[in-house]
Amino acid sequence: TVTIWDSGNWQVVKEFHRYGGAYSENSFAFLPDGTLLTAAPIGNTSDPNFQTSGVSALIQWNAEAGQPVRYIPEAGRLLGVSPQEIGKADTFAVSADGSLVAGITKGRNVVLFETRGWSIANRWVTPPTPQHRDNGVSVAISPDNRVVALGTGFGYVHIFDSINDHSICTFLAYQGDAGFGCRALA
Numbered sequence: 001t002v003t004i005w006d007s008g009n010w011q012v013v014k015e016f017h018r019y020g021g022a023y024s025e026n027s028f029a030f031l032p033d034g035t036l037l038t039a040a041p042i043g044n045t046s047d048p049n050f051q052t053s054g055v056s057a058l059i060q061w062n063a064e065a066g067q068p069v070r071y072i073p074e075a076g077r078l079l080g081v082s083p084q085e086i087g088k089a090d091t092f093a094v095s096a097d098g099s100l101v102a103g104i105t106k107g108r109n110v111v112l113f114e115t116r117g118w119s120i121a122n123r124w125v126t127p128p129t130p131q132h133r134d135n136g137v138s139v140a141i142s143p144d145n146r147v148v149a150l151g152t153g154f155g156y157v158h159i160f161d162s163i164n165d166h167s168i169c170t171f172l173a174y175q176g177d178a179g180f181g182c183r184a185l186a
Helices: 048-052
Strands: 002-005 012-016 028-030 036-039 058-062 067-072 089-094 100-105 109-114 119-125 136-141 147-152 156-161 166-172
Touching: 036 089, 089 136, 100 136, 109 136, 109 147, 119 147, 119 156
Parallel strands: none
Antiparallel strands: 002 012, 028 036, 036 058, 058 067, 089 100, 100 109, 109 119, 136 147, 147 156, 156 166
16 A cells, blocks of 8 residues: 655545555655656556556556556567566666666666656666675665666675666675675665
8 A cells, every 4th residue: 555645744645555466675756747656566456557567667656646657667668678577676766866767677687767758778687796696685876877876685786887888896885795785775
């Protein structure tokens, strides 16, 4: 259930249900136009649009009406991306100006969306550690939109150039490969 309160008097303004089950690392964020962004849930829904767009990572909502505006990405707009590479976003970040959204999908893929047309601007796969596979657990976009940071379950931070599609650097947020996840980035 998504509940929106008036922060002046804490009265409930609107309450609506996000489809299906599942949780995300961060539940939602408002976009500059006032719409609400949530992770796309796993499971069956009563919405026929979601059934046909089962590859969606995110859902954009009209928060006042409690109705979906868009499924991101829409099935017809995958632009050469296999539907198996897109899944619900476990966590996502919205850029400071609202023009980009970076989502971690299926644990290993990072997808960067441009919000103007919700096209895929860039994609990365979480690099493995020297010892084993790793999964993304947190993501952040720099204030100038040129850098995307990815925190992993084993404590690595990967810095990517959002424009030129290459890795800038990688470092451990904690000493050693102890498995302490980097679960928050800003």
